[in-house]
Amino acid sequence: MLQIQTINFLKILKIHNNKIWFDKNRRVYENAKTDFETLIQQVIDKHAKKDASLRELTAKDCIFRINRDIRFTKDKTPYKSNFGASINAKGKNAWDSAGYYFHLEPDASFVGGGLYMPPKEVLYKVRQEVDYNFSVFNKIVTSRKFVSMFGGLDNRSEFSLTRLPKGYTPDNPASKYLKLKSFIVSTHISDKELIKPDLVKTITTAFEALQPLLYFLNETLKKVE
Numbered sequence: 001m002l003q004i005q006t007i008n009f010l011k012i013l014k015i016h017n018n019k020i021w022f023d024k025n026r027r028v029y030e031n032a033k034t035d036f037e038t039l040i041q042q043v044i045d046k047h048a049k050k051d052a053s054l055r056e057l058t059a060k061d062c063i064f065r066i067n068r069d070i071r072f073t074k075d076k077t078p079y080k081s082n083f084g085a086s087i088n089a090k091g092k093n094a095w096d097s098a099g100y101y102f103h104l105e106p107d108a109s110f111v112g113g114g115l116y117m118p119p120k121e122v123l124y125k126v127r128q129e130v131d132y133n134f135s136v137f138n139k140i141v142t143s144r145k146f147v148s149m150f151g152g153l154d155n156r157s158e159f160s161l162t163r164l165p166k167g168y169t170p171d172n173p174a175s176k177y178l179k180l181k182s183f184i185v186s187t188h189i190s191d192k193e194l195i196k197p198d199l200v201k202t203i204t205t206a207f208e209a210l211q212p213l214l215y216f217l218n219e220t221l222k223k224v225e
Contacts (some may be wrong), residue, residue, distance in 0.1 A: 001199045002039055002104070006032040007191060011106045014081035022079060029066070036083045036104060037063060039199065043102065044087060047204045051211055053089035062087045081105060087113075087207075096122055098183070098217035100207050109194060111206040112150065112186030115217050117159075122221065127165060127178050129220040134174040140212045141177075149209035150185035153177065159184065183217060185210060 009032040013022070022029065040059035048054040062085040070076050086092035088099025100113040115126065130137050140146060141153060159182040164170065168178050177183075187206055193199065 001197050002194045003032075003035050004195055006035045006104075007106055007194060010081055010083070010104070013079060014106075017077040017079055017081065019078055033063075033066070033083070036085075040085045040087070040102065042200045043203050043207075046200055047087075047100075047207045050204075050208060051214075054087060057087065057089065059085070062092050064092060082108075095119060096221050098214045098221070100210065100214070101186075102203055103186075104194070106191060109189040109191070110186040111189055111203050112184060113207075113210055114153075114182065114184035114213065115221075116182050116184055118182075123181065125223060126183065126217065126220055127168075129216075129223075130174050130177050131168070131172065133216075137174070137177070137216060140216055143212070145209045146185075146213070149206055150187050152185070153180065154182065154184050154186065155180065183213070185213070 005028070009025070009028050012025075013029075016022075037059040040062055044054055044057050044059065044062070048057070064080075064084045064086070066080050066083070068075075068078060068080055070078065082103060082105035084104070085102045086099055087101070088094050088097055090097035090099075095118055098113065098115040101111070103110050115122075118126070146152075155176065159180060161179040161181065164172070164175055164178055168175065172178065189199075189202065193202055196202075
């Protein structure tokens with residue numbers, strides 16, 4: 001579980017997103033960061049019993065900095081109003097590996113993961129594998145456990161093409177998946193759930209539902225190397 005003070009810190013930071021306020025409240029931030037790290041380490045330790053690829057990871061390997069990169073954006077607010085952790089055997093910034101993700105943000109927290117906006121050559125290989133082994137892929141993404149947890153793969157416009165890639169026809173049974181530019185899922189976690197003692201179980205249960213898809217994707221990505 002998380003402390004209510006951690007959630008409150010992020011709520012207030014969203015309102016007072018400036019260096020002066022942050023410096024005055026640095027101790028509160030450090031406590032919130034430690035609280036989040038503790039949670040992520042507990043999640044890693046528990047789920048590593050099911051996914052051996054996570055056994056060497058620590059929370060610090062997975063958590064993103066709270067500072068925003070403001071070099072190429074008009075929005076110059078210096079801090080994120082969330083904590084995020086990418087739990088990935090190849091590292092939190094890996095572009096060639098699918099992984100788990102937990103996002104902590106008041107009223108907008110979620111758990112999920114997958115393969116996010118991979119390079120063209122990686123995406124090409126994933127689409128090929130989905131096409132060639134569609135029966136295996138389809139069984140994963142239509143399983144009761146997967147659908148009840150996530151509803152399905154995220155096919156919003158920012159993650160999907162309007163037309164099929166070259167080489168595929170509309171009668172292809174995998175057509176709706178071949179349009180995807182990312183293979184990701186998520187499920188919302190309420191603020192009430194964040195402070196419940198079974199939060200680690202809530203997160204790792206979602207990870208268990210996601211794990212077969214990650215295995216399919218990562219086995220595919222090994223062929224890209």
